[in-house]
Amino acid sequence: MMGNLLVVMKREFKSYFHSPVAYAVICMFVLISGFFFYSAMSLYGLVSFELSRTAQVTGPQELDMTDMVMGQLFGNLSIVMLLMMPLITMRLFSEERKNGSAELLFTWPIRDFDLVMGKYLAALSVFFIMLASTASYLGFVYWYSTPHWQAILAGYLGLVLLGASFLALGIFVSTLTENQIISAALSFGALLVFWVIGWAVEEKTDTLSQTLNYLSILKHFYQFARGSVDTRDVVYYLTFIFTFLFFTFRSLESGKWRG
């Protein structure tokens, strides 16, 4: 029944705000993204000032603010998220195991699906709040230029898919250990591996290199940040999310969890 999914999600979401973790993570995210937006804006200001000085010689030139500011910001945010998402997911199952509440949790009539998805969607909701904080920047962009809304939407879609992928990996890792620190460190490490996996083989063309290159998680984000949506990238992220949620189910079902 759909009901229990929502019940679990509601509790998990509230639980984030019962502890300082969500506040700290959201605050840091707002601060850092604010800094990146500010620096992208300053660079834009500097460049446009230079261009206006040389306009008499070279003729008027158009600067794309959407790409220069938002594109830049999206790229930066993807790295910030990679660092912060593990902090959101680290507690999801680790905490239940640590304080023993898993024992009760698994004797209540909840299907694993409702449990995992409830927790996952709660984490996703916290992420959406983080993301929503960047909406104010759009106001600036709108005020000072004519933004390309499609490009911005593509960028946000990319961020959502990327964040959802990070969270899916994180929730899986949180089923593996009862220690929240280890949970965060492991997911951070795993995400890092998915980030750098393509670096060494970028220019090579053999199958293995191509595969590794394809697996690289941020590589698929560049197109989104530049404002275009490629179905192959969408498929990559959806597969990534599905795979790790599936691993989460398997991990819960495994005997290890239930003594």
Next chain:
Amino acid sequence: MIQADSLTKKYGDHTAVDNLSFSIEPGEICGFLGPNGAGKTSTMRILAGFMPPTAGTATVAGFNVFTHAMEVKKRVGYLPESTPLYPDMRVWEYIDYVAELKGCAARSDRMRKVGDIMELTGVISRRNSLIGALSKGLRQRVGLAQALIGDPQVLILDEPTIGLDPKQIMEMRSLIKDLGGRRTVILSSHLLSEVQMVCTRAMIINKGKLVDSNAMDRLSGDAVNTVLVTLDGPGEQIRSELRLLPGVTEVLVRQDRPGTRDQTRTMTIEIHHKDDTNPRGDLVRLVASKGWDLIELGKGSVSLEDIYIKIITQDAGTSEEEKSLPGTDPGDVT
């Protein structure tokens, strides 16, 4: 109502539950007795649907705990030993959460049920407190409340009175006793007095095996042919004279301390006799003729403790674990 058939649970090489079979009728309050590590918790976890058995099957209310886990979970209220609640939630919020998970969807109906349960378990006055700020006794009540919500047919309570103070223990026991009848209750304990007081039936488990499936019957049967007497007189003589009384099979000194006069001892003695005899008359005449003081004469009661010690030591010789266990628990308040 509950049926276990050759249940076995292994953790690696260690066998926690070993080929355990029993059945519990509806409405029974059944006590699982056994030393720590006897397999009580593992058995309860299997019955509550927390973990699957390594081998064997169990059914609760007609549903297999492994293949129809969801149906079983809907019918079972479970209270684990450590009472693992969410410390960051308020009392009413927590019970409301569990009520909703157990399928009580309509808000007004749920509010009423949550209120009733809080009333019943006595946590209503602390309904707005954070669970993390509650005392152990209150947390235990909240734990019981979450087990009771949704009106389960079966209650499984793992050491429900552990860590409580004497007053809380009394309250918890009377609460559990009231729950019987309509529901089938299994509770585990290593306190025999508790099982004796609360349960309608006692099962003794040791090393994962069922040692006695109805120790309560044995208790009442044994109690009929014992006499408990406290005498003040010459110690050795008392013992040897009592043994000579007609019908007496065994004389056990329960207590021996210096008497009220020189050279005498005050002894509390348990006298076992044959079914068809009553040595009380002979006993009193003997005491009068010898000039001993009769301090107390009563019906002997073989406590579950005795049976328990007897069975456990018979069962396993005297390994370290069992020697230290029975009857010496400081929380054993009767």
